[in-house]
Amino acid sequence: MKRLIILLFIICGFTPLLWAMDGCNQQRLSPEEFRTKQKAFIIEKAGLNKEEAAKFFPVYFELQDKKKALNDKAWGLLRKGKDDKTTEAQYAEILKGVYDARSASDKLERDYYEKFKKILSNKKIYMVQKAEMRFHRELLKNANRKDK
Numbered sequence: 001m002k003r004l005i006i007l008l009f010i011i012c013g014f015t016p017l018l019w020a021m022d023g024c025n026q027q028r029l030s031p032e033e034f035r036t037k038q039k040a041f042i043i044e045k046a047g048l049n050k051e052e053a054a055k056f057f058p059v060y061f062e063l064q065d066k067k068k069a070l071n072d073k074a075w076g077l078l079r080k081g082k083d084d085k086t087t088e089a090q091y092a093e094i095l096k097g098v099y100d101a102r103s104a105s106d107k108l109e110r111d112y113y114e115k116f117k118k119i120l121s122n123k124k125i126y127m128v129q130k131a132e133m134r135f136h137r138e139l140l141k142n143a144n145r146k147d148k
Contacts, residue, residue: 035061037135039053039057041131041134042131042132044131045130045134046124046127046128046130047127048120048128052119055119059115059119060116062112063112066108070101070108071101071105073097073101074098074101077094077097080094113125116128
């Protein structure tokens with residue numbers, strides 16, 4: 001169950017992956033470098049022009065920051081369950097908190113979709129989401145290659 005929750009958070013992009021490949025050299029990316037690479041990838045794959053990107057990314061990164069805060073809260077709760085002495089009631093409280101954080105994240109997504117519609121067309125929003133998923137998938141592939 002914990003692995004499923006963790007995987008969902010990673011796939012949804014709640015936690016930026018800080019490991020990536022830079023050419024053939026592996027390096028740890030700072031949060032700023034991660035965002036720079038993510039932004040460039042999304043601009044290219046979603047076909048955003050400079051004006052769209054300038055308006056979109058401050059709002060996009062605001063959403064990412066809020067989602068990260070919710071994710072950090074959920075991770076904190078999950079860590080509480082590592083103790084062998086955790087009771088069933090405590091597990092119920094932990095899971096309620098995790099699901100509440102996920103629901104809050106979903107609500108944020110919906111709220112920010114309304115903000116995004118004021119900046120981009122629905123097609124461009126779709127392309128951004130598709131690009132975001134591809135970006136994270138590529139980082140995961142590169143991280144897996146690093147582990148082997």
